[in-house]
Amino acid sequence: MLKCRNVWKKLAPLARASSTVCRQNVRRVGLPNGRIPRVPVAHMSTGPTGGGGENHLYVLLVGAACLGGGIYAYQTIKGDQQRYQDRINEISSRSQKAATEEPTTPIQSEPPAVPEPETQAAPSPEEPSPPVPDVELAAAPSETAELPPGVDSTPASLKVPSHTPYLLIGGGTASFAAARSIRARDPGAKVLIVTDEPDLPYMRPPLSKELWFSDDPSVTETLRFKQWNGKERSIYFQPASFYINPEELDSAENGGVAVLTGKKVVQMDVRGNKVKLDDETEISYDKCLIATGGVPRNLQVIERAGEEVTQKTTLFRKIEDFKSLDKVTRNIKSVTIIGGGFLGSELACALGRRSHESDLEVIQMYPEKGNMGKVLPEYLSNWTTEKVKREGVKVITEALVKSVTCKDDKLEIQLKDGRLVKTDHIVAAVGLEPNVDLAKSAGLEVDSDFGGYRVNAELQARSNIWVAGDAACFYDIRLGRRRVEHHDHAVVSGRLAGENMTGANKPYWHQSMFWSDLGPDVGYEAIGIVDSSLPTVGVFAKATAKDTPKAATEQSGTGIRSESETEDTATSPVASSTPAPAMEQHKDDYGKGVIFYLRDKVVVGIILWNVFNRMPIARKIIKDGEEHADLNEVAKLFNIHED
Amino acid sequence: MSSVREEGKDQIIFVTKEDHATPSSAELVEEDPNDPYEERGLILPSGEINWNCPCLGGMASGPCGTDFKDAFSCFHYSKEEVKGSECLEQFRAMQECMQRYPELYPQEDDKVSETDKTSQDSASAETSGANSTSPTVQDSNTTQPNTEGSVES
Numbered sequence: 001m002l003k004c005r006n007v008w009k010k011l012a013p014l015a016r017a018s019s020t021v022c023r024q025n026v027r028r029v030g031l032p033n034g035r036i037p038r039v040p041v042a043h044m045s046t047g048p049t050g051g052g053g054e055n056h057l058y059v060l061l062v063g064a065a066c067l068g069g070g071i072y073a074y075q076t077i078k079g080d081q082q083r084y085q086d087r088i089n090e091i092s093s094r095s096q097k098a099a100t101e102e103p104t105t106p107i108q109s110e111p112p113a114v115p116e117p118e119t120q121a122a123p124s125p126e127e128p129s130p131p132v133p134d135v136e137l138a139a140a141p142s143e144t145a146e147l148p149p150g151v152d153s154t155p156a157s158l159k160v161p162s163h164t165p166y167l168l169i170g171g172g173t174a175s176f177a178a179a180r181s182i183r184a185r186d187p188g189a190k191v192l193i194v195t196d197e198p199d200l201p202y203m204r205p206p207l208s209k210e211l212w213f214s215d216d217p218s219v220t221e222t223l224r225f226k227q228w229n230g231k232e233r234s235i236y237f238q239p240a241s242f243y244i245n246p247e248e249l250d251s252a253e254n255g256g257v258a259v260l261t262g263k264k265v266v267q268m269d270v271r272g273n274k275v276k277l278d279d280e281t282e283i284s285y286d287k288c289l290i291a292t293g294g295v296p297r298n299l300q301v302i303e304r305a306g307e308e309v310t311q312k313t314t315l316f317r318k319i320e321d322f323k324s325l326d327k328v329t330r331n332i333k334s335v336t337i338i339g340g341g342f343l344g345s346e347l348a349c350a351l352g353r354r355s356h357e358s359d360l361e362v363i364q365m366y367p368e369k370g371n372m373g374k375v376l377p378e379y380l381s382n383w384t385t386e387k388v389k390r391e392g393v394k395v396i397t398e399a400l401v402k403s404v405t406c407k408d409d410k411l412e413i414q415l416k417d418g419r420l421v422k423t424d425h426i427v428a429a430v431g432l433e434p435n436v437d438l439a440k441s442a443g444l445e446v447d448s449d450f451g452g453y454r455v456n457a458e459l460q461a462r463s464n465i466w467v468a469g470d471a472a473c474f475y476d477i478r479l480g481r482r483r484v485e486h487h488d489h490a491v492v493s494g495r496l497a498g499e500n501m502t503g504a505n506k507p508y509w510h511q512s513m514f515w516s517d518l519g520p521d522v523g524y525e526a527i528g529i530v531d532s533s534l535p536t537v538g539v540f541a542k543a544t545a546k547d548t549p550k551a552a553t554e555q556s557g558t559g560i561r562s563e564s565e566t567e568d569t570a571t572s573p574v575a576s577s578t579p580a581p582a583m584e585q586h587k588d589d590y591g592k593g594v595i596f597y598l599r600d601k602v603v604v605g606i607i608l609w610n611v612f613n614r615m616p617i618a619r620k621i622i623k624d625g626e627e628h629a630d631l632n633e634v635a636k637l638f639n640i641h642e643d
Numbered sequence: 644m645s646s647v648r649e650e651g652k653d654q655i656i657f658v659t660k661e662d663h664a665t666p667s668s669a670e671l672v673e674e675d676p677n678d679p680y681e682e683r684g685l686i687l688p689s690g691e692i693n694w695n696c697p698c699l700g701g702m703a704s705g706p707c708g709t710d711f712k713d714a715f716s717c718f719h720y721s722k723e724e725v726k727g728s729e730c731l732e733q734f735r736a737m738q739e740c741m742q743r744y745p746e747l748y749p750q751e752d753d754k755v756s757e758t759d760k761t762s763q764d765s766a767s768a769e770t771s772g773a774n775s776t777s778p779t780v781q782d783s784n785t786t787q788p789n790t791e792g793s794v795e796s
Contacts, residue, residue, distance in 0.1 A: 179704070180695075180701060180704040181695050181704075182704075183703070183704030183705075183708055184694040184695040184699070184703040184704045184708070185694060185695055187708075187709060187712065188709060238701065238705075238747065239746045239747065241706075241744050241746045241747055242701070242705055242706065242744075242747055244706070254706075254708070254709040256706060257704075377650075377653040378650065378651070378653065379650055379653065379655065495695065498695075499695060506679070506680055507680060509680035509681065509682075510680075510681070510682045534652075535652040535653065535654075536652070536653045536654070537653075537654045537656065538653065538654065538655045538656065539656045539657075539658055540655065540656070540657050540658070541657070541658055541659070541660070541663075620671060621671070623672075624671060624672040626670070626671075626672065628669055630668070630669075632645065632656055632658065632662075633667045633668045633669040634667065634669040635656075635658070635663070636663045636665075636666070636667035636669070637667050637669060637671075639663070640658075640663070641660040641663060
């Protein structure tokens with residue numbers, strides 16, 4: 001090693017010197033007789049031969065020289081060692097000082113920066129501990145410079161608070177609504193949201209509707225959409241400046257909402273009131289909300305079909321799915337959507353719209369007889385299917401997928417009735433699997449009928465644990481136990497959970513609604529249990545140009561439809577003064593109307609078909625839960641002929 | 644005249660305008676104003692402010708939530724002749740806070756879509772808490788003036 005080399009370097013000249021001295025001496029000694037000048041030295045005690053005395057002398061000289069050299073060498077080495085040791089000590093003391101300084105620097109550098117999910121998510125690589133002893137030591141100063149703003153194992157615990165009063169697992173709509181509710185009711189509350197997604201909380205409906213209708217080519221980056229009323233907004237509920245950094249949560253004087261992205265809660269200890277993240281961090285809480293939502297289901301035939309097929313399949317739910325589907329559909333010739341429910345139909349219409357500009361073929365296939373077959377009564381489902389077809393979608397009804405294979409870079413979907421569909425890409429919109437991963441470790445009940453965590457009417461699962469949103473199977477006082485997968489429900493239940501986490505103890509009572517637009521001409525709002533297997537009574541009038549979703553929002557000056565319904569107050573039915581001449585019966589033209597869903601003669605669900613701003617009346621009827629003899633009379637309350 | 648049709652379990656009725664001209668005979672249950680389960684507006688029956696009202700948007704829950712609550716509470720309970728005249732300090736603090744977050748509280752002077760009932764955060768869609776920064780608050784019966792501005796300026 002260097003040590004040796006240096007030592008050798010120093011010794012070498014000495015060695016050489018001593019060796020030459022030795023050699024010289026030996027030579028001298030070896031050269032006998034008379035040539036050698038007499039050295040005036042003390043008489044030798046012994047002198048075997050004539051040159052013996054001189055011999056001794058030279059032996060002595062050589063010996064002394066060697067000894068001197070040896071001593072010198074020894075001292076040099078020793079000195080070097082000492083110097084080396086000092087140097088090492090100095091370096092290690094320097095690195096210790098740097099380590100204690102380092103934690104403060106990330107904190108200082110982070111507040112001005114927007115919380116970067118990537119840095120938090122990055123697992124901390126091991127700190128370059130005692131730098132390799134480099135005797136040259138030129139590198140030493142640079143080593144200390146490298147240490148901050150490192151991702152050290154010690155600062156990791158500083159990034160995530162070890163305790164939070166309010167812990168919300170999941171960063172979606174329900175979670176955000178709860179956070180807002182908690183902050184409103186508990187002054188100075190500290191709320192920590194933990195989500196495994198990289199994004200801040202955002203709303204989902206535009207991902208399958210408005211974002212596709214945007215004219216902005218950079219919409220996949222900005223994620224901004226224009227509402228019908230012309231106002232633009234982002235899908236994110238709040239910009240990043242609304243939130244505070246997780247590491248500042250503890251010290252925040254007035255509290256705040258912190259979002260920890262890219263981290264998954266993998267275990268829950270209900271007795272100890274704490275959770276464990278996927279990076280082994282533990283966070284304890286006082287109150288906890290589980291709002292983990294769900295994961296899109298997939299068809300088994302696709303899952304088993306192999307990677308070539310799954311690579312060409314999209315399960316649509318998140319922002320990244322929107323981005324990738326947008327990209328894919330720009331470069332292919334044919335896309336097939338499997339599923340005829342809300343998501344499938346909305347995506348089909350959105351892509352169908354796009355197919356007008358490009359030569360993209362859009363196919364939609366599902367087992368039912370018509371779009372929204374599980375929601376709308378058959379006659380309305382058929383009517384809707386016609387509308388979807390007019391949006392440019394090739395609809396294949398009563399389609400059961402038997403197998404999917406990949407041939408020549410194209411997907412071949414074989415249906416059970418023998419039909420074969422060839423396409424470039426598949427979007428599977430076949431339902432949502434509620435995420436109940438924590439049920440086992442937490443010891444929480446999972447509902448066998450509806451899936452999801454089983455909670456009571458106050459959305460509580462256990463003492464300090466509430467569940468809201470898609471993952472909650474809750475008891476609805478009016479309509480019975482159910483699980484709802486709609487946006488408004490996530491907001492309502494999230495808000496209610498937040499209220500109950502701050503001591504309200506209110507049951508689920510305000511009925512959430514939902515809506516869907518299938519193109520600009522067909523839109524409806526609905527509330528309650530809307531299941532096509534229930535008997536229905538539909539009351540229709542003929543639709544005029546004024547009765548479209550676009551017109552409704554333009555008029556009320558609002559954005560997403562669900563806002564408008566709270567804008568309205570229940571209007572009393574106004575008697576029409578001028579009797580109109582008898583209208584022609586447009587038998588198959590279901591322009592606008594009201595559809596009641598009945599269970600044991602009680603209205604449990606209502607659809608407002610192209611009739612807007614009347615949700616409060618619908619909500620009232622369901623809340624009453626009365627048996628009405630003549631539903632036509634009830635329909636009068638909606639004033640469907642008016643705007 | 645209305646026509647009635649049956650399609651299996653589903654009944655379809657077509658009605659004309661005059662069919663629906665007569666008042667409805669359907670009976671609705673009377674509302675209980677003190678129903679504890681009901682969603683409330685801005686002011687609770689007790690007279691207190693409902694900070695969780697959707698009409699407030701994110702005002703009471705954002706970074707300036709505490710300042711907003713102080714200011715608005717002061718105003719709400721003010722008994723002065725000029726309501727809220729003793730609350731200038733709180734409003735000033737609130738405005739100061741809001742200026743630190745221009746993204747969340749855009750300083751719009753034109754208050755484009757200031758409506759009586761704000762549609763910002765209804766019972767449904769969650770929207771941004773963008774608000775005007777006018778220190779004068781209208782009468783407590785109407786909701787807080789809000790502008791639905793874009794979230795990111």
